[in-house]
Amino acid sequence: MPALPTLEVLKSEARALRADAAAAGRPLTQSKALEQVARRHGVRDWNTAAALARRNAPDTPAMVGQRVRGRFLGQPFAGEVLGLEKQGSHWKISLRFDQPVDVVEFESFSNFRRQVSALVGADGVSPARRSDGTPHLVLAP
Secondary structure, three states: OOOOOOHHHHHHHHHHHHHHHHHOOOOOOHHHHHHHHHHHOOOOOHHHHHHHHHHHOOOOOOOOOOEEEEEEOOEEEEEEEEEEEEEOOEEEEEEEEEEEEEOOOOOOOOOEEEEEEEEEOOOOEOOOEOOOOOEOEEEOO
């Protein structure tokens, strides 16, 4: 069996299939579209296709929709991965924190962030560093 595209590509194919079917006057449910995409790629069903696509995915620090925790600019956080995009040898990750994180360490000033984007390696550690040498973003294993 040839390697499957990424999960995002498979889902995009399903959305396009639904749009084409709707334009032709034959509405198609999302689940039926996903099943058809799986069969087009030689896989018996969507659950199997999704599992294979995840297993064959390049090393990623996280998955879109995944709950993560770690440290951003030295502050602990918990949140959700909103986006993940390969950029060279790193990944651009977009996160939404459950609670805003104060990214300033001065007593007389605060700057709370609820959503951030940063570059990280497959290990979930940002190559960008603060002046004290700690990474901007570290995802907990």
